[in-house]
Amino acid sequence: EAALAEAPPKPILQLVGVRKTFGSFAAVENIDLDVREGEFLTIVGPSGSGKTTLLRMLAGMDTPSEGNITLHGELINDVPPNKRPTCLVFQSLALFPHKSVGENIAFPLKVKGVDAAARKARALELMRIVRLPESYHDKNVMKCSGGERQRVALARALAYDPEVLFFDEPLSAIDYKLKKTLEKELKDLHRETGKTFIYITHSLEEAMVMSDRIGVMRAGRLVQVGTPEEIYGAPVDRFVCEFVGEVNTIKVKRGPNGLWSGVDVPGSFHVAPPQNGAAPDEAFVVVRPEFMRFLGPGESADNRLEGTVYNEYSLGSRIQYQVRVEAKGGEKVMLVELSRARALAPGADPHVTLGWDAADAFTLES
Numbered sequence: 617e618a619a620l621a622e623a624p625p626k627p628i629l630q631l632v633g634v635r636k637t638f639g640s641f642a643a644v645e646n647i648d649l650d651v652r653e654g655e656f657l658t659i660v661g662p663s664g665s666g667k668t669t670l671l672r673m674l675a676g677m678d679t680p681s682e683g684n685i686t687l688h689g690e691l692i693n694d695v696p697p698n699k700r701p702t703c704l705v706f707q708s709l710a711l712f713p714h715k716s717v718g719e720n721i722a723f724p725l726k727v728k729g730v731d732a733a734a735r736k737a738r739a740l741e742l743m744r745i746v747r748l749p750e751s752y753h754d755k756n757v758m759k760c761s762g763g764e765r766q767r768v769a770l771a772r773a774l775a776y777d778p779e780v781l782f783f784d785e786p787l788s789a790i791d792y793k794l795k796k797t798l799e800k801e802l803k804d805l806h807r808e809t810g811k812t813f814i815y816i817t818h819s820l821e822e823a824m825v826m827s828d829r830i831g832v833m834r835a836g837r838l839v840q841v842g843t844p845e846e847i848y849g850a851p852v853d854r855f856v857c858e859f860v861g862e863v864n865t866i867k868v869k870r871g872p873n874g875l876w877s878g879v880d881v882p883g884s885f886h887v888a889p890p891q892n893g894a895a896p897d898e899a900f901v902v903v904r905p906e907f908m909r910f911l912g913p914g915e916s917a918d919n920r921l922e923g924t925v926y927n928e929y930s931l932g933s934r935i936q937y938q939v940r941v942e943a944k945g946g947e948k949v950m951l952v953e954l955s956r957a958r959a960l961a962p963g964a965d966p967h968v969t970l971g972w973d974a975a976d977a978f979t980l981e982s
């Protein structure tokens with residue numbers, strides 16, 4: 617029973633060795649991925665890393681040059697978009713400008729030959745799900761705000777009743793506050809509908825808020841797939857580590873008594889071994905800024921470094937400090953992030969002792 621409970625849900629979409637080339641250039645390379653039924657999976661990566669190319673193959677707008685894509689175990693490499701139980705929610709919403717909100721949403725039902733009364737009932741139901749007021753049913757879609765049109769597009773996508781919804785950067789052109797609202801709503805919508813969502817963005821913040829799992833792409837390859845916690849707390853390499861947030865890194869080599877000695881920053885450090893079980897002689901210790909603190913007199917930590925605060929930035933509820941520490945060939949900047957409640961007092965001595973515990977850092981092979 618325990619084994620059953622722990623078994624991951626069966627894949628709805630499966631990619632094996634998927635590759636896409638344009639001429640001699642491989643935009644997507646050797647992708648193996650199981651998309652689980654009902655999950656919210658986000659693909660993130662820098663511009664040009666192959667996210668859109670991957671999505672186009674999943675949606676059927678492109679065919680892999682090599683490898684297989686299966687849906688419920690059936691090969692769909694060459695199945696066109698309209699023959700797949702999937703729907704792409706466009707960023708530049710292809711809504712019908714002269715039609716009402718209700719007509720836009722009900723369009724897929726009209727195509728299927730659903731009668732007018734049933735169409736209206738379903739449109740109103742979908743409007744409730746995407747939180748559009750009922751009074752908008754007859755409103756011209758062009759008189760809606762950008763955010764409202766996003767909801768109309770979503771409701772229309774849901775009207776197709778697809779098994780998988782694809783989102784290609786739907787929130788990239790929306791102001792911050794609305795974006796934060798829509799992120800949470802999209803997550804709620806995912807939960808309410810129980811459908812599989814595959815979402816593409818270059819914004820890691822978006823990915824972190826919404827996703828069950830995140831896949832990180834780099835130069836056409838999927839370098840890590842995991843929960844937001846795994847991606848943030850146990851990145852497989854420095855690329856993922858630095859892509860997902862700010863970091864302090866210190867290069868270290870094995871020293872005596874289980875300690876490690878700094879290569880770039882002088883000192884000896886307590887370092888947790890790499891999570892992949894490797895036992896390298898050299899490694900990078902990575903400490904996220906929010907796991908660094910300033911040590912007061914008598915306070916202890918596994919590791920400490922003397923430094924000088926030379927800059928501080930408000931991040932809203934938190935403050936980030938830039939701290940110079942002594943390093944080979946000059947100085948190195950370390951970042952410390954504290955909640956506002958724990959901020960340094962104005963005019964405090966800029967000479968500080970940084971502290972962090974080994975368990976709050978992680979180690980990557982160099």
Ligand code: ATP
Nearest residue numbers: 638642643661662663664665666667668669670818
């Ligand atoms: P962005 O975040 O900027 O949208 P992306 O991660 O979605 O980037 P893709 O659009 O998938 O990246 O592009 C991956 C690479 O493949 C890029 O170098 C791009 O120039 C190239 N590419 C994509 N489509 C084509 C095409 N039709 N012909 C030639 N090269 C292409």
